[in-house]
Amino acid sequence: MSLRDKVFSSITTSLGVLYFVPKGLNLADPRQNHKAALQSNFDQAKNPGLDGYEHRCFSYIQTLQNMEFESSHQRSTHAYSVIQETKEEYEKLESLIESLLKTRINRSISGDATLFGKPLAETGLSDGQKVLIQLAVALHAQKGRLDDTVFLMDEPENHLHPSALIEFLNTLEEVATNA
Incomplete structure (x- = not known):
C-alpha cells in the first residue's frame, strides 16, 4: 500500500500528492545548456512532482524570460493573444519570486536572467x-x-528562517487555493 493510500484511504476524491525534500541545492547554471536542453527542462518542470528542481529551476526561469522577451520584441510575429499570455505568465513568476525572495528577476545585456544584479x-x-x-x-x-x-x-524549516517559512506558507495558500 502506498503512502498516499495509507494517509488518504478514507477520502473518496482524487487527490494529488506532491513531495518536496529540499536536498538538491546545487542549482544548475542555465548558461551551460543549449536551447533544446533549456526547453526540455522547462517542459519537465510542468510535470507533477517536486523532484529534480535543482536541475530545472534556473532553466525554467531563463526559458520563460526568453519567451517573454522574444514575444514582446517589436519585430515579434506572435499573435496578440500569445504575447499577452506569455507576458502574464512571466509576470506571475516575477511576482512569486519577488514575494518569496524580496527581489526582482531582471535581464542582463547578454540575455541572461538575473537576480540581485x-x-x-x-x-x-x-x-x-x-x-x-x-x-x-x-x-x-x-x-x-x-x-x-x-x-x-x-x-x-531546516533551510528557512522562521519568518521566510511563514511567508512561504502564506504565498502557498494564495497560489494553491484548493490545495
Missing part, C-alpha cells in the same frame, strides 16, 4: 533562498495541477 547561477543564494526559488518555480510551473493537492514537505 547577477546571472542566476552566480547570485550566491543561501540554502533557504535556493529552496524558496525552487518552490516558486514549481508552484508556477504546476499551477494548473495544484487543485486538490496535498503538499508533503520534509522539514522545510
Whole structure:
C-alpha cells in the first residue's frame, strides 16, 4: 500500500500528492545548456512532482524570460493573444519570486536572467533562498495541477528562517487555493 493510500484511504476524491525534500541545492547554471536542453527542462518542470528542481529551476526561469522577451520584441510575429499570455505568465513568476525572495528577476545585456544584479547561477543564494526559488518555480510551473493537492514537505524549516517559512506558507495558500 502506498503512502498516499495509507494517509488518504478514507477520502473518496482524487487527490494529488506532491513531495518536496529540499536536498538538491546545487542549482544548475542555465548558461551551460543549449536551447533544446533549456526547453526540455522547462517542459519537465510542468510535470507533477517536486523532484529534480535543482536541475530545472534556473532553466525554467531563463526559458520563460526568453519567451517573454522574444514575444514582446517589436519585430515579434506572435499573435496578440500569445504575447499577452506569455507576458502574464512571466509576470506571475516575477511576482512569486519577488514575494518569496524580496527581489526582482531582471535581464542582463547578454540575455541572461538575473537576480540581485547577477546571472542566476552566480547570485550566491543561501540554502533557504535556493529552496524558496525552487518552490516558486514549481508552484508556477504546476499551477494548473495544484487543485486538490496535498503538499508533503520534509522539514522545510531546516533551510528557512522562521519568518521566510511563514511567508512561504502564506504565498502557498494564495497560489494553491484548493490545495
